[in-house]
Amino acid sequence: MWVHEIKHDGFRLMVRREGALVRCFTRNGFDWSDRFPAIVDAARRLKARSFLIDGEAVVCRPDGLSDFDALRVGRRAHEVTLAAFDLIELQGEDLRDEPLLERKQRLAKTLANGAAAIVYNEHLEHNGAAVFEHACRMGLEGIVSKRLDSPYRSGPSKTWLKSKNPLSEAVRREREEEWTNKK
Numbered sequence: 001m002w003v004h005e006i007k008h009d010g011f012r013l014m015v016r017r018e019g020a021l022v023r024c025f026t027r028n029g030f031d032w033s034d035r036f037p038a039i040v041d042a043a044r045r046l047k048a049r050s051f052l053i054d055g056e057a058v059v060c061r062p063d064g065l066s067d068f069d070a071l072r073v074g075r076r077a078h079e080v081t082l083a084a085f086d087l088i089e090l091q092g093e094d095l096r097d098e099p100l101l102e103r104k105q106r107l108a109k110t111l112a113n114g115a116a117a118i119v120y121n122e123h124l125e126h127n128g129a130a131v132f133e134h135a136c137r138m139g140l141e142g143i144v145s146k147r148l149d150s151p152y153r154s155g156p157s158k159t160w161l162k163s164k165n166p167l168s169e170a171v172r173r174e175r176e177e178e179w180t181n182k183k
Contacts, residue, residue, distance in 0.1 A: 003123040004131040007142040008083050009066040010058035015082060017043050017051050035074060039082045042115035054086040065139055085121040088152055096152040136165040
């Protein structure tokens with residue numbers, strides 16, 4: 001069975017807690033903990049003493065849509081939240097081989113009653129085309145579709161699919177960058 005999550009326009013981030021130490025790593029392995037103090041503080045407030053959460057750091061506008069430019073310039077660091085969509089490790093237990101459904105259930109439980117700077121990224125079990133169409137109409141960046149029985153794997157996989165809204169700001173920026181680089 002496939003489920004669908006909102007694709008947020010932000011920075012992919014892995015939040016690692018080991019006791020009192022919390023670090024936020026980018027996709028390229030850079031430690032950006034100092035850029036996201038609200039996320040670090042929220043991770044410290046969680047009851048679990050050890051975890052690795054996969055998510056997207058975002059700043060949201062008043063209408064709820066993510067604002068990449070506000071995130072990029074960093075002037076609103078206190079407003080950055082992590083839209084958490086996967087749990088890779090919990091209390092020393094490697095969860096990568098567990099099915100997505102189990103990892104998401106454990107993630108939701110881990111984040112229950114936590115601080116507002118880390119939020120659980122819900123999934124929808126509806127028809128993927130309908131979810132994508134609705135996300136596009138709302139002006140979202142797109143969706144990520146995942147198999148509920150899949151293990152965690154970084155990088156391209158046959159168990160997940162990213163669908164981008166062709167009218168979203170993120171796609172527009174990518175096209176502008178491609179055009180600028182071709183000149």
